[in-house]
Amino acid sequence: MIGMIQDISTMHDVLHESKTGLWIIEIEDGRQPRMFADQTMMELLGLKTVVTPEKCYEHWYERIAGEYYPVVNACVEEMVKTGRAEVQYPWYHPDLGKIYIRCGGVADRTYSKGMRLRGYHQNVTDTTVMRREKEKLEELNQEIVGSLYNLFFAVYRIDIEKGTICAIRVPGDVQEIPQGDFPYESFWNDYASQNFHPDYIEEIREELSIAHFRSLMAEGNERYAVESLRKVDGEYHSISCNVYLGGKKSWVLLALQDLHEQKKKDEESRRALKEAYEMAQKANEAKSDFLSKMSHDIRTPLNAVLGMTELARLHMDDREKLENALDKISSSSQLLLGLVNEVLDMSRIETGNYELQDGRFNLDNLIEELICLIMPQAEVRKQKIHLEKKELTHVRVIGDNSRINQIFMNIMSNACKYTPEGGDIYITVSELPSGNKEVGRYQFVFRDTGIGMSEEFLQHIFEPFSRANDSRISKISGTGLGMVITQSLVQMMGGEITVKSRLGEGSCFTVVIGLKLQMDEAEEESLPDIQEVDCSGAHILLVEDNEINREIAAEMLQMTGAVIDTAENGQEAFERFLDSPTGYYQMIFMDIQMPVMNGYDCVKAIRSSGRGDAESVPVIAMTANAFAEDVIMSAQAGMNEHLAKPIKSSQLAEILQKWVLRRS
Secondary structure (H helix, E strand, O other), X not given: OHHHHHHHHHHHHHHHHOOEEEEEEEEOOOOOOEEEEOHHHHHHHOOOOOOOHHHHHHHHHHOEOHHHHHHHHHHHHHHHHHOEEEEEEEEEEOOOEEEEEEEEEEEOOOOOOOEEEEEEEEEOHHHHHHHHHHHHHHHHHHHHHHHHHHHOOEEEEEEOOOOEEEEEEOOOOOOOOXXXXXXXXXXXXXXXXXXXXXXXXXXXXXXXXXXXXXXXXXXOOOEEEEEEEEEEOOEEEEEEEEEEOOOOOOEEEEEEEEOHHHHHHHHHHHHHHHHHHHHHHHHHHHHHHHHHHHHXXXXXXXXXXXXXXXXXXXXXXXXXXXXXXXXXXXXXXXXXXXXXXXXXXXXXXXXXXXXXXXXXXXXXXXXXXXXXXXXXXXXXXXXXXXXXXXOOOOOEEEEOHHHHHHHHHHHHHHHHHOOOOOOEEEEEEEEEOOOOOOEEEEEEEEEEOOOOOOHHHHOOOOOOOOOOOOHHHOOOOOOOOHHHHHHHHHHHOOOEEEEEEEOXXXXXXXXXXXXXXXXXXXXXXXXXXXXXXXXXOOEEEEEOOOHHHHHHHHHHHHOOOOEEEEEOOHHHHHHHHHHOOOOOOOEEEEOOOOOOOOHHHHHHHHHOOOOOOOOOOOEEXXXXXXXXHHHHHHHHHOOOXXXXXXXXXXXXXXXHHHHHHOOO
């Protein structure tokens, strides 16, 4: 009997050490559920004083994790139904917080007053947490292994104490490598030596030797990498041999990574960076050269303007010398304006702010005007211009005639400049089949007997700031922008430009563009002569802040007999308009960029002034802002027309005919 008691006592000690308590639960109708717990069970429940069975049951049941009540209740039903059951659930200990409980029991069939269950209550938190940590560790290991597989094409574990190696991941081109551990020497002799580059095999073998691994460990290294060459799919690839020491003294991890694609990308990036650098250098050199040449080319006509102006003052009484000086001032001014326009055009083209303006014109007239413009330059050099028209059926077209004229003038002026005295320039115009009855396709060929161009320079002729390195043309002015502007304009029109040339034989430029055909019979009007326009009695307000520009415009307008009032800024112009009688001014010419009040604000003020003529008086923008968006802004401000400086007398005459004479 004593031995049995000792056995029971020992059993309780074992249960206590294993954190397992015993309980009895009784449930009867009309009474609160009761739990009878042994001492270990009381400790597991966190009860430090003796409580009633009812309180003990309540204390246990209310601390079950809420989402596990259905699980616990199902276990109880299983005990009653089958006689026994077991469940695991989270339970909130009053001192320890959330712990994990394994609970099992049997039904007492002898109890007749209701339901009695006998069972155990075990704290399995340590076991559960360890199991979950192990699962997390296994998941992490799987992620690491997956990453290794994605990053490395071969992974090995090397036991440096035993001198063995075990393949974790085998390269696809290695056949029949042993499973499990096998000698490290055999790995090199039988497998690695067949794939590593023979010129580097001894070097890489030394770098990845066990002796070197031990040396790295002794120095406290945790990782080491060395590059080499290994055969992959018949060609040698750069690979990285990564050794992970991990602080262990008995083994290392060897992972091989293919760097071939990365090396190719790096090389391509370096090459692209080098090319971009060289292009930037060339661009900077070209722009520096351009600025140097522009400085010279701008000073040349500017000096002529200043010098001829001084000579004109000195010979005011000598009409012949005065006219000669004025002619040279005019030609130098046109050259200077051409240089400025080329720079502005190039800037607009590079920023994508260049728009074409379609209008009606006659190809025959355009070609004749072109020849008239270029003829004085050709006559000075005793050059002959030959014109041939082939099958030119449709001459009434729609397009940007000013830009087409600019294209042809760029080509023709170069032909004159680079063709020696007495040379020939040939122009051939022909109409090509277009396949569209509403569009004409035209070919313009410009051929000269000039000095020609080298094959080398032909490859760069359409690049910005490019000029041939030829002592024969060093004194010829130019920005190196004419041809790139010409090509850009042709391409904007959907056309193409090609060039053929040989040194000493001349050059031939061919331009092919498409132009919409005029489908009606509208008559084209030639620009009138301002001296033939009679605006006697008309009052015109001229608003211009620049004294010289104001004087020039006023002089031209006074030729028509009109009365000209002037203002130097928008505020003064607005006040003059308000102070004048209604209908006094038949027209206002308005500059845009002015002090005090600009032209846009002045026109808006006039239009919103409420006077009877505020909305009807014609306002003409007269400004150096000559681009398409400037025209739009002028119209939005309330202006009727837009004239780009420098103003031509014929343009003024046309405006006056349209807005003064016809309205009167």
